[in-house]
Amino acid sequence: MSDLRELFGDLFDGVDGIVLFSPSSSYYERFDDIDDDIDVMLVGPENDHDADAYVELPVAFENPADRIEFAIEGAIDEGLVDEGDELLCALSLFEDDADSLTRVRANPSEGSGVYDLFVNSRAEPDVIRAVFELAVELGQKGQKGKPVGALFVVGDAGKVMNKSRPLSYNPFEKSHVHVGDPIVKVMLKEFSRLDGAFVISDAGKIVSAYRYLEPAAEGVDIPKGLGARHMAAGAITRDTNATAIVLSESDGLVRAFKGGEMVLEVDPENY
Ligand SMILES: Nc1ncnc2c1ncn2[C@@H]1O[C@H](COP(=O)(O)OP(=O)(O)OP(=O)(O)O)[C@@H](O)[C@H]1O
Numbered sequence: 001m002s003d004l005r006e007l008f009g010d011l012f013d014g015v016d017g018i019v020l021f022s023p024s025s026s027y028y029e030r031f032d033d034i035d036d037d038i039d040v041m042l043v044g045p046e047n048d049h050d051a052d053a054y055v056e057l058p059v060a061f062e063n064p065a066d067r068i069e070f071a072i073e074g075a076i077d078e079g080l081v082d083e084g085d086e087l088l089c090a091l092s093l094f095e096d097d098a099d100s101l102t103r104v105r106a107n108p109s110e111g112s113g114v115y116d117l118f119v120n121s122r123a124e125p126d127v128i129r130a131v132f133e134l135a136v137e138l139g140q141k142g143q144k145g146k147p148v149g150a151l152f153v154v155g156d157a158g159k160v161m162n163k164s165r166p167l168s169y170n171p172f173e174k175s176h177v178h179v180g181d182p183i184v185k186v187m188l189k190e191f192s193r194l195d196g197a198f199v200i201s202d203a204g205k206i207v208s209a210y211r212y213l214e215p216a217a218e219g220v221d222i223p224k225g226l227g228a229r230h231m232a233a234g235a236i237t238r239d240t241n242a243t244a245i246v247l248s249e250s251d252g253l254v255r256a257f258k259g260g261e262m263v264l265e266v267d268p269e270n271y
């Protein structure tokens with residue numbers, strides 16, 4: 001007769017690190033005297049236990065696979081994990097304490113740039129995430145089946161407004177629409193058929209649609225072959241502390257820019 005250790009034991013063989021998702025103090029302390037060869041990392045919205053190896057999880061991911069991928073990208077970014085490392089993740093799906101173990105290998109595709117975009121932007125992580133997901137969704141569905149392009153400038157809105165001018169009346173002039181509101185998807189999809197950029201505040205308020213961006217473009221280094229929309233997106237993030245998220249009408253990809261550089265490129269179909 002086989003016992004459980006025998007059947008599940010391979011899960012633990014050759015593990016380089018353990019990733020604990022929001023553990024309680026007592027659970028975390030149990031890992032104090034683990035084998036020195038195994039790194040223990042803490043993942044959560046805050047570093048509750050003053051862990052040396054800590055990865056911030058700034059948004060709540062419902063899907064555990066998303067949670068794990070995001071954390072591993074963060075751990076690679078922070079230099080806590082090397083690509084190819086075998087990791088054992090302990091997280092809770094049903095109970096408060098860890099009730100689930102997942103073994104994963106840290107791989108290069110996890111370094112897509114999403115972690116850095118969420119954690120190191122000036123706007124709130126939830127706001128960046130909402131806009132990013134909106135761009136991805138718009139890319140997947142298009143507008144009535146046709147590909148559509150869109151440019152979102154998120155954060156540092158006052159400065160962005162100073163470096164742009166209106167192309168048309170601003171439908172958000174006196175409104176208080178937030179990127180997290182359910183109605184926002186419908187509205188943004190509707191307005192994205194027309195020209196210009198959306199300007200969104202750090203806290204997620206939609207400040208304006210139809211803005212023509214006029215940043216200084218010198219010193220902006222974006223990949224060749226991208227047009228005026230992407231150039232404007234890159235340039236505004238050099239001139240201000242905003243993050244720009246662009247859906248390309250011509251190739252359907254979603255790209256993000258920060259500090260005048262492209263930091264992320266994803267295909268909505270594979271996201
Ligand atoms: N400076 C700008 N500010 C705001 N919107 C702009 C700016 N420049 C271009 N756009 C918008 O981008 C649209 C597409 O322009 P263009 O084709 O040159 O950009 P692109 O980078 O090739 O983007 P796409 O990949 O979507 O075609 C324009 O119709 C306009 O709505």
Ligand SMILES: [Mn+2]
Binds near residue numbers: 227228250
């Ligand atoms: Mn174009």
